[in-house]
Amino acid sequence: MTCLAWVAFAVLSISAAVAQPLPPAQQQHYHKLIEQLRCVVCQNRSIADSDAPLAADLRKLVRRQMVQGRSDAQIKAYLVDRYGTWILYKPPFSPATWLLWLGPAALLVLGLVWALWLWRRTRRRRSPAAPDVEALARILDE
Amino acid sequence: MRRLRFLLPVVVLAALIGLLAFGLTRNPHILPSALIGKPAPQFSLPKVAKPEQILTSAAFQGQVSVVNVWASWCVACRAEHAVVSELARRSDAVIFGLNYKDQRPAAMRWLEHFGNPYRAVAFDASGSVAIDWGVTGVPETFIIDANGIVRYKQTGPVTLQVLEQKILPLLKRLQKEAA
Numbered sequence: 539m540t541c542l543a544w545v546a547f548a549v550l551s552i553s554a555a556v557a558q559p560l561p562p563a564q565q566q567h568y569h570k571l572i573e574q575l576r577c578v579v580c581q582n583r584s585i586a587d588s589d590a591p592l593a594a595d596l597r598k599l600v601r602r603q604m605v606q607g608r609s610d611a612q613i614k615a616y617l618v619d620r621y622g623t624w625i626l627y628k629p630p631f632s633p634a635t636w637l638l639w640l641g642p643a644a645l646l647v648l649g650l651v652w653a654l655w656l657w658r659r660t661r662r663r664r665s666p667a668a669p670d671v672e673a674l675a676r677i678l679d680e
Numbered sequence: 681m682r683r684l685r686f687l688l689p690v691v692v693l694a695a696l697i698g699l700l701a702f703g704l705t706r707n708p709h710i711l712p713s714a715l716i717g718k719p720a721p722q723f724s725l726p727k728v729a730k731p732e733q734i735l736t737s738a739a740f741q742g743q744v745s746v747v748n749v750w751a752s753w754c755v756a757c758r759a760e761h762a763v764v765s766e767l768a769r770r771s772d773a774v775i776f777g778l779n780y781k782d783q784r785p786a787a788m789r790w791l792e793h794f795g796n797p798y799r800a801v802a803f804d805a806s807g808s809v810a811i812d813w814g815v816t817g818v819p820e821t822f823i824i825d826a827n828g829i830v831r832y833k834q835t836g837p838v839t840l841q842v843l844e845q846k847i848l849p850l851l852k853r854l855q856k857e858a859a
Contacts, residue, residue: 578711578816579816579817581708581709591781591807592807592811592816592817595806595807595808595811596811599808599811618714619714620714620715620721620811620812620813620814621711621714621814621816622711622712622713622714622814624711624712
């Protein structure tokens with residue numbers, strides 16, 4: 539039993555030494571950053587919550603570069619150079635993503651224009667067809 | 681024209697269904713490589729069989745090369761190996777191996793057992809060179825032209841069909857380009 543405890547202790551201290559803890563502020567920053575990066579193996583997860591070995595390697599890489607003082611933009615550029623913009627959960631605004639970024643707004647504008655057109659058409663149609671109140675009164679009187 | 685307007689929603693729906701159906705035929709696990717058209721990433725790694733010898737990306741200069749990323753623990757690589765050997769028989773392009781996160785003895789046993797179609801195999805124990813190459817898993821295969829530019833990437837095993845329809849014709853074209 540004591541033997542097992544020692545092994546556990548040794549393993550824990552080794553892993554702590556390997557994963558040099560970051561200062562708390564940087565730690566928070568690190569977690570925010572790895573949540574913005576997509577795991578290239580299990581594609582619906584960020585590298586923060588993926589168990590894939592490659593995601594672990596990428597986390598290590600991000601941490602190492604942070605310790606070296608590289609900025610978020612530099613780290614992201616490093617990864618984009620290797621895996622493409624796909625690795626970013628928030629893709630940059632470029633000709634390839636114009637449709638993605640502008641599409642919803644364009645659809646909204648189109649919908650509004652269509653709604654306006656429909657509304658004006660029905661109003662125009664309705665006005666001449668509005669019941670002639672006097673004529674109706676006359677009919678009712680008879 | 682006006683009388684056919686009632687068909688418009690049907691046409692829009694058909695277009696949408698077409699778009700979605702097209703989306704379903706695509707494999708989301710195949711990412712377009714960020715490396716196509718760019719120089720092969722630099723590296724310097726010991727060889728699997730002779731750790732004292734170093735393989736660098738300079739080896740790609742001057743001839744059309746194939747770089748096959750594999751590991752002895754990868755089952756798909758085992759199936760692919762026969763196709764890579766076939767490639768070695770049917771093309772005079774130089775084939776390099778990149779051994780990914782493996783153990784030296786296991787990798788060497790694998791080569792002895794299945795045959796060695798590679799001119800040299802680099803030993804990437806930590807997988808860091810594979811990250812530089814944008815590798816998402818094994819096996820993956822890259823084709824590099826005589827100027828050291830990456831021209832094609834196969835994600836997942838090279839099948840006989842891919843070999844005959846894509847890789848062999850591309851190698852032939854690149855070799856003609858280089859000549």
